[in-house]
Amino acid sequence: MAAMRRLIWPLLILAALLLVNVAFIPGFLSVEVREGHLYGSLIDILRFGAPLILVSLGMTLVIATGGIDLSVGSVVAISGALACLQLSQDQGVFTAIVLALGLSTLLGAWNGFLVAGIGIQPIIATLILMVAGRGLAQLITDGQIITVNDPAYKLIGGGYWLTVPFGVLVVLAVLAITAFLTRRLALGLLIESVGGNAEASRLAGIRARGIIVMVYAFAALCAGVAGLMISSNVSSADGNNAGLWIELDAILAVVIGGTSLAGGRFSLGGTVLGALIIQTLTTTIYSVGVPPETTLLFKALVVAAVCLVQSPAFREKVFHRRRRPSSARPAEEKVRVTA
Amino acid sequence: MAMATPAPVLRMSGIGKQFPGVRALDGVDLRLLPGEVHALMGENGAGKSTLIKVLTGVHQADEGAIELAGRSVAFGSPLEARQAGISTVYQEVNLCTNLSVAENILIGREPRRWGRIDWKRMRARARELLARLELDLDVSAPLSAYSLAIQQMVAIARALDVEARVLILDEPTSSLDADEVGQLFRVMRRLKDDGIAILFVSHFLDQVYEISDRMTILRNGRLVGEYPTRELSQVDLVAKMIGQELAALDRLHGEAAAFDRPLVEARELGRAGAIEPFTLTIHEGEVVGLAGLLGSGRTEVARLLFGADHAGGGRVAVGGAPASLRTPRAAMGHGIAFCSENRKADGLIPDLTVRENIILALQATRGWTRPVPREQQDELVERYVKALRISPPNPEHLVRDLSGGNQQKVLLARWLILEPRLLILDEPTRGIDVGAKTEIQRLVAELSGGGMAVLFISAELEEVLRLSHKVAVLRDRRLVAELPNGPELTTDVLMETIASGGRT
């Protein structure tokens, strides 16, 4: 129940955004089956939001260990580029996907090695791949945009399966696997423990290094899948622009979802909500008729608002008088909600 | 103290401070005379740090008055207090180690010429101030190039630059070795001669008796009294701090029983800069006490045996077979558990619940792929919450919200569910209330009765004597003696051993 309380803010924001859409677009909430495919604005939000949700899920685990991964955008580009390169050289779809995801995972493990093995600050360690990765993606595509035309590959990002967009199914599968690993198995506890207090975790016998490497590898794998999805959707790979700034959106989604950048407790549900909020925001801006150029403006406002609401200092300043008399302990501790 | 006492430079009277739910200070008086070292004594939670915070402007008192040199003052911030001549040096050196020594002394008050920092004059001034402390340092070297003791002196030099009338030293000696303490005391005496009033907080009774002229004792936020140091015996002091006559504590173990099944044998185990190579055997069911002053290498011994630090040399055998204790995990594999001294930094995960904290080590040994089934978790946690009387008895409570004693019990529970063969307890009773302390002591006795070996580290010699079958004495990062416990082993003997370094 406490976990639900933490999700109340993101839920409210999402609901508000959806309401705005309902007011502006007739039939916004209607979902229908056309030509064997599910159609509707809500489905579109899910479909276009799928890559972001994937990247954000991986990012959630990284942030929960107290880290951050700036390189996911570059990994998105690399994965798409490699897959399309393979396809354009008449390799099978399966080979292409396995190679792309394999490389992504390897790059993630590299990040993890820098963080856990060498002890470089995560923001800096992943900055390296963020910068170099773009170059690598362009190297793979030789600076060109590789166009592919493979119906099987097209399925990943643009296709449907049992009337549902395939990308949404992939997201559901990854979400289910992540939830299983972290909540049914003990990975989540160990991640939260490492993020909450790394030294104490080591002294409790947790192999923090292994977990950190695994988490970065997982984040990159998620980014790799998202990269396949994005390139499949547009049937081409663009080393320069694919996944550009998606790391920032993903971090934003995680923060909106209530996971602290300091590490520790994380919420997969919150992250999914956060990613959906970002995607819905984009949709809303279109539907309200605000010029799409201002999307970033709105995003800036949302970031600012969310961060302010989550900042203990802000809460204390704004809700100062209301909080003081009732609180039995300093306000700073009070705002931490039990999870 | 027969001569007429000079007028106090600082007089705090009737100070009261209320925190939500806690009365931290209640009618506390404190007088500091010019040119004295005044010890502020009290157990953890007595109100020492709150009083200091009120004095230095970090907190504002709810009641009472502060007079500095006869004038009534009220400080809104540490800065105001400093400007009025009250300077503080904290336990952790609060300086910027990336800056030069000179800057650390003078930053914020750099000598300037037309707005431009005059580096030459700054270095000269810094050298001057250090000379007052009989220190000759390269003032343009970064502070990080110097040892903690020197950094502490630099902090004092900084405190002295403003015309300090009152200097507060809050546990300045806890990370210093004996020579460094000596150096600090020389400096303190010098400052005292200059007429500065020094408020000295320390947990080391010997140091208090060595340096202080008078002392003020607090207990539970109230004033117990103000005494000239030489007129109060150590036993009386402890009694006043604890608030009860020291009942002759029963030894929980009678005599050193015969232990013949060695569990952990360390041979010439050591680590450069931390602990000289030592040899120690711990038998099954034996409680081995580690006695020594803070910084004597007690924790270092524990960390080596648990694999928290890598040993530089030496061998360890567990159960007769050679063992490699390179990581905590490896040590846990040999049935060794370690409750660290610093609960907050090295023990608990504050954001996790009591249940999660308790099962953490068990889960770690199983790896993430084999979760402890929830029913088993609940059953284990409930058993230990009950057995250790953890309060509140709600396993889903966040550990950060628990009191120190209960946090300690949570940490203990984490290791007990592993049913270790050797339990290393580093200061398990520090900073917790008397009731919880006795419970933990009883538990140790019970566990060893059940065959578990315990390595028990405590700053309190009585406690060590009360629990241990055998006491290993450390001094200056060396294991100097191993004494079987018995009626003839008293705290006095232990203290003598520590003082003489075992060379009797």
Added chain:
Amino acid sequence: MTTLSLGGGRAVPARYVPVLVTGCLFVAMFVVGGIRYEGFASGQVVLNVFIDNAFLLVVAVGMTFVILTGGIDLSVGSVVALSTMISASLMAGPGWPPYVVVPLVLLVGSGLGLLMGWLVHAFDIQPFIVTLAGMFLARGLCYTIGTESIPIEDATFTAFAQTRIDLFADLWISPSVVIAAVVVLAAAYVLHYTRLGRAVYATGGSEQSALLMGLPVGRTKVAVYTISGFCSALGGVLLSFYMLSGYGLHAVGMELDAIAAVVIGGTLLTGGTGFLFGTVLGVLVLGLIQTILSFEGTLSSWWTKIFIGLLLFAFILLQRLFSARRRP
């Protein structure tokens, strides 16, 4: 447990090592370039690096301030773009004169920085997130002004852009280089000789300690973001001289270049250690990589990014080894 290191000073120039390494790297690259390519080993090549990267240099100076306090500013690229956009649109549309537009742009940039600094300080929000919001905001404002590139045709601007300041022996620089040099010198003075500068280092060394030493940590933090905002705006003005246009897609990713330059220049990203001169060297190294690639001809532009990434890796590793060695 604290291990006491031996008292007494260590060999002093330890903190200069990273800068020295960068300096050597620059010289080595220059020498290798000179051997490999004809016409490379000339003073003008170095000056061209300055000319082509004057705006980056100015931006990196601001970034150095922020990173020295242990913060980070992701908004610089966007503020640069916003500055070009405001300049171009105000001169093209209402035809405002440059001497009104440029101060206004600098004011807007500083104001944005001030706002971000205030958010970081007052509400204790991570700089990463605050400046991320600032990045979105500034880019968003660009697109709100216009999505197309706006050419700058103002006579003063174009004249300024085409001015060549001749030095001796056929060497020349642009006025932007002079401005950048003035900024670097002023910033170096501030960092070394003013209380603000020393407070920047202290805050980056240990914020907690700086507070307890009575330093105005909050004001310092607000100040560095304001400085960074100002430098970004000025960098934007220099970029509009260089490009003679305002465009919302100018300077995409420049924050990365600026951060890379600062890191390669030997400033620790954790704050407290580093020199402005290192940043200058960092910008020069980045610029020289591009020059070498252009001389090479066959290597494509993306190698720049890969090289920068590798350099970053090497320098971060160096810093890591360095700080690991310093801690006892």
